Amino acid sequence: MKIKCGGLSRREGWVNIDKYQLEYTDIICDLDKFPYPFEDNSIEAIECDNVIEHVLYPVDMLKEFERILKKGGTIKVVTSFYNHPRSYDDLSHQHYYNYDVMNTCLPRYKINLKIINEKIYYSRFALIRWKWLGRLIPNYITFLEWTLQK
Numbered sequence: 001m002k003i004k005c006g007g008l009s010r011r012e013g014w015v016n017i018d019k020y021q022l023e024y025t026d027i028i029c030d031l032d033k034f035p036y037p038f039e040d041n042s043i044e045a046i047e048c049d050n051v052i053e054h055v056l057y058p059v060d061m062l063k064e065f066e067r068i069l070k071k072g073g074t075i076k077v078v079t080s081f082y083n084h085p086r087s088y089d090d091l092s093h094q095h096y097y098n099y100d101v102m103n104t105c106l107p108r109y110k111i112n113l114k115i116i117n118e119k120i121y122y123s124r125f126a127l128i129r130w131k132w133l134g135r136l137i138p139n140y141i142t143f144l145e146w147t148l149q150k
Helices: 058-068 101-108 125-136
Strands: 002-006 015-018 043-049 069-080 114-122 141-149
Touching: 043 058, 058 069, 058 101, 101 114, 101 141
Parallel strands: 002 015, 002 043, 043 069
Antiparallel strands: 069 141, 114 141
16 A cells, blocks of 8 residues: 655545545545554555645654555655745744755654655745846755655
8 A cells, every 4th residue: 555645636546645634535644643544564655745844743753654664665755945935835834844854863763764865856936036036046945855765
């Protein structure tokens, strides 16, 4: 089984979870309430698209993902960069992340997942309101992505 959390669309072939019943929700699951309604070692992949910044307990969320993930399974975590102006447009954001957070926090909190890929997304278009600034800063960090493996 593969689960997808976040994003605003349905992913075919995956179990789409959300805190609220939306048109694409298969299972309602509040990621701040533990344990999640999945068996240990039962999930082969998790996609967490712009979700981690919304949960109150991201460390506990990652520990739950570790619990339900099969050995060799992967988790893709995407979040907005803390310094991006749009990170602060959403009042439901609880936390803000930099590019080194997973390297620091996984060992610190004894989360047995390893980073197998890291991406930093850049965009000039993020500064469309400040075109003059966009010309001065050719690469502006917008999103971070990690692929973690159990």
